[in-house]
Amino acid sequence: MRIIENIQEMRRWSEAKRREGRRIVLVPTMGFLHEGHLSLVREGKRRGERLVVSLFVNPTQFAPGEDYAAYPRQLDRDRELLEAETVDILFHPSVEQIYPEGSQTHVEVERLSSLLCGVFRPGHFRGVATVVTKLFNIVRPHVAIFGSKDFQQLQIVGRMVQDLNFDVEIVACPTVREQDGLAMSSRNFYLDAKEREAAKVLYRSLQMAEALVHEGERRSDRIIRAVRAEIEKEPLARLEYLSLCDPTTLEEVDRIEKETLLALAVWIGKARLIDNTILKT
Amino acid sequence: MRIIENIQEMRRWSEAKRREGRRIVLVPTMGFLHEGHLSLVREGKRRGERLVVSLFVNPTQFAPGEDYAAYPRQLDRDRELLEAETVDILFHPSVEQIYPEGSQTHVEVERLSSLLCGVFRPGHFRGVATVVTKLFNIVRPHVAIFGSKDFQQLQIVGRMVQDLNFDVEIVACPTVREQDGLAMSSRNFYLDAKEREAAKVLYRSLQMAEALVHEGERRSDRIIRAVRAEIEKEPLARLEYLSLCDPTTLEEVDRIEKETLLALAVWIGKARLIDNTILKT
Numbered sequence: 001m002r003i004i005e006n007i008q009e010m011r012r013w014s015e016a017k018r019r020e021g022r023r024i025v026l027v028p029t030m031g032f033l034h035e036g037h038l039s040l041v042r043e044g045k046r047r048g049e050r051l052v053v054s055l056f057v058n059p060t061q062f063a064p065g066e067d068y069a070a071y072p073r074q075l076d077r078d079r080e081l082l083e084a085e086t087v088d089i090l091f092h093p094s095v096e097q098i099y100p101e102g103s104q105t106h107v108e109v110e111r112l113s114s115l116l117c118g119v120f121r122p123g124h125f126r127g128v129a130t131v132v133t134k135l136f137n138i139v140r141p142h143v144a145i146f147g148s149k150d151f152q153q154l155q156i157v158g159r160m161v162q163d164l165n166f167d168v169e170i171v172a173c174p175t176v177r178e179q180d181g182l183a184m185s186s187r188n189f190y191l192d193a194k195e196r197e198a199a200k201v202l203y204r205s206l207q208m209a210e211a212l213v214h215e216g217e218r219r220s221d222r223i224i225r226a227v228r229a230e231i232e233k234e235p236l237a238r239l240e241y242l243s244l245c246d247p248t249t250l251e252e253v254d255r256i257e258k259e260t261l262l263a264l265a266v267w268i269g270k271a272r273l274i275d276n277t278i279l280k281t
Numbered sequence: 282m283r284i285i286e287n288i289q290e291m292r293r294w295s296e297a298k299r300r301e302g303r304r305i306v307l308v309p310t311m312g313f314l315h316e317g318h319l320s321l322v323r324e325g326k327r328r329g330e331r332l333v334v335s336l337f338v339n340p341t342q343f344a345p346g347e348d349y350a351a352y353p354r355q356l357d358r359d360r361e362l363l364e365a366e367t368v369d370i371l372f373h374p375s376v377e378q379i380y381p382e383g384s385q386t387h388v389e390v391e392r393l394s395s396l397l398c399g400v401f402r403p404g405h406f407r408g409v410a411t412v413v414t415k416l417f418n419i420v421r422p423h424v425a426i427f428g429s430k431d432f433q434q435l436q437i438v439g440r441m442v443q444d445l446n447f448d449v450e451i452v453a454c455p456t457v458r459e460q461d462g463l464a465m466s467s468r469n470f471y472l473d474a475k476e477r478e479a480a481k482v483l484y485r486s487l488q489m490a491e492a493l494v495h496e497g498e499r500r501s502d503r504i505i506r507a508v509r510a511e512i513e514k515e516p517l518a519r520l521e522y523l524s525l526c527d528p529t530t531l532e533e534v535d536r537i538e539k540e541t542l543l544a545l546a547v548w549i550g551k552a553r554l555i556d557n558t559i560l561k562t
Contacts (some may be wrong), residue, residue: 011448019300104391105444106412111385129386130445137446163386164411165418167292 003081003090004016005247007098007114007138010091014052014140023048026141028132030233032072033081036176036184039084040145043173047143054091054135056098060106061127067270079097098134109156109163116152116263117274128153136166141185144168149175149183151263151276152250160264175275177203183275190271198236199268202275206232209262210252213279218242218256223279231266240272242263248279256281282364284371287359288419291372295421296334304329307422310335311415313353314362317457317465322424323456325343328424334363335372337379341387341413342408346553353470356483372420379415388414389442390437393455396434396531397544401521409434412443417447425449430456430464432544432557433531456556458484462558471552479517480549483556486511490543494560499537501525504560521546521553528559537562 004010024203025048027040044051056080062068075092082090106126112118113125136144144152158170176184181203182196191199205227212223224242231239245252247261256279263276285291298305306329308321325332335360343349356373363371387407393399394406394438417420417425427435457465462484464479471479486508493504505523512520526533528542544557 007446011446015448027543089400100443103444104393104438105388105441106391107386107388107445109386134444134446140448159383160386163384163415165288165389165415166294167418167421262309 001079001090003079003092005092005094005097005266007093008149010052010089010093010138011140013089014138017050022050023051023143024052024139024141026144027041027053028135028136028144028146029052029053029055030057030071030186031078032074032189033078034176034184034188036147036149038085038175040173041082041087043171044143044273045085047145047169047171048141050088051061052089052091052139054093054139055089056091056093056131056135058098058127058131058213059095060099060130061124061184061221062141062276063121063123066121067190072186086124095218098131102111106130107164109160111146111158112152112159112250116222116241116243118152120265121208125153125156129156132157132160133164133166136168140209141168143171143172145173147175148172149185149275150245151261155248155250181207183273185273187271187273191269195236195269195271198234199266199271199273201234201237202264202266202273205264206262206275206277209279210277213256213281218281220252220254223256223262227262227264231264236268238267240267244279282368282371284360284373286373286375286378288374291370291419291540292332292421292548294370295419298331299421302333304424305331305333305420305422307420307425308332308334309416309425309427310334311338311352311467312338312359313467313470313471314359315354315457315465315467316486317428317430319362319366320457321428321454322363322368324452325424325426326366328426328450328452329422331369333370333372333419333422334368335374335414336439337372337374337416339379339408339412340376341380341411342405344403344405345526346454348468350470351471353467374418379412387411388441388445390441393433393437393440393531396526397522397524398546399433401546405432406437410437413438413441414445414447415430417449422449424452426452426454428456429453430556431541432528436529436531462488464554466554468552468554472550476517476550476552479515480547480552480554482512483519483545483547484513484556486545487543487556487558490560491558494537494562499562501535501537503535504543508543508545514543515548519548521548525560 025044107129242264306325388410523545541560
């Protein structure tokens with residue numbers, strides 16, 4: 001595995017592979033890799049001939065007061081994990097290279113960015129859309145792989161690709177979970193033992209919603225009330241939002257009449273955790 | 282010359298030319314072509330091996346109440362002019378193709394877009410940056426050519442290319458003028474005979490500023506006062522703005538100590554005309 005830290009070098013490598021007719025896959029990450037990321041890497045291997053994993057903790061997608069400085073980092077371990085997966089390139093640029101002095105351009109997917117997490121993390125999805133645009137222009141992948149835990153991000157990137165005419169295929173991978181159902185996330189690292197136990201409430205509440213729909217419940221308010229009650233039973237959990245919405249537009253729905261996204265964000269200690277499921281009638 | 286109206290077809294053509302190793306040049310226009318555009322086309326011929334001229338009157342760069350509907354259009358004549366220049370592709374997409382329903386993504390170069398024309402044309406440069414991003418992603422040029430009459434646009438596109446890591450070389454061409462100095466512009470079409478005569482005041486006032494600097498004047502306020510007085514002598518002209526600023530940051534300067542941009546916008550009848558010059562000490 002080659003490590004590239006320089007934008008020009010990354011660009012040259014990709015341009016050369018494209019000229020050879022190779023299909024390039026990009027897996028963008030912020031590092032501190034877990035099995036969720038590795039599932040994206042393995043899907044990436046299947047989707048193309050050359051695999052680039054980017055590792056960049058993107059400052060512009062953290063709002064002031066969020067955990068940019070505290071976000072866990074472990075480059076050596078990440079490198080070992082990616083070497084074991086026979087990744088071709090680890091692209092690991094510095095903040096100064098990605099955002100040199102004078103940078104002032106952003107990309108924004110307006111409506112989709114204003115909903116769900118966007119209400120509570122101002123500027124977050126603008127930062128995501130901007131850095132993904134930059135990564136697409138530097139790495140020039142044919143395919144890019146994203147996880148479904150960050151469902152809103154996935155929808156925003158897909159919309160952006162359509163709206164800005166990027167010639168990149170977006171592939172979504174399913175959420176990878178711990179044995180007890182907790183969605184894998186770098187931010188699970190923030191949890192102590194008691195909080196880790198409490199965090200099971202996210203998946204438990206999603207399962208409760210699935211069961212209600214399976215039993216025939218179609219009214220959003222009923223499902224939301226039950227999920228909220230489940231989360232409130234857990235004293236270490238604080239619900240930030242809970243939404244039943246259209247999976248494409250992310251607009252809330254009153255009734256579950258077709259595939260509907262249930263998305264939530266819950267604070268446990270200093271970890272803000274998100275999870276989601278698609279409810280099927 | 283081939284006319285392409287479809288995004289997928291344009292993309293396929295460009296991808297094929299790139300695979301053949303051809304250097305692709307893009308000249309983006311809104312049509313109603315004049316000698317200014319043709320100078321860009323001729324520069325484009327020199328800069329690469331395949332030449333694409335896009336013709337798209339971009340609705341998102343017109344603010345509500347501006348002249349989008351009235352903007353002059355003459356596709357047949359434009360086609361003849363481009364055929365005579367042996368352009369390879371005229372890319373002429375519909376508004377519905379460029380902005381299908383549900384489009385909601387924009388690109389914005391923040392600081393540069395808030396100055397000069399940006400003060401008076403809210404959203405204009407956001408529309409420009411967004412459509413140029415889309416054209417770059419569809420046509421995938423190696424080089425793109427822009428005119429210097431739209432100096433702020435040129436700086437914004439250059440900044441955007443840096444900030445979003447587009448692999449496109451931006452080439453600036455000098456402003457082409459009529460015999461009497463009026464900068465060529467599709468909007469000159471709006472002028473009646475008297476207004477056309479009055480429009481000479483723009484170039485005359487730029488020349489006056491150049492003469493003052495040549496004589497040793499370095500104080501911005503003195504130059505601005507003289508230029509303003511010259512424009513106010515013309516009863517059909519209404520000055521919108523007048524700025525002496527750094528050509529890269531577009532921030533106003535108090536003294537002319539290095540190359541300085543003098544930029545102005547003047548209304549004459551229903552035509553909003555812009556012009557500029559670089560003052561050299």
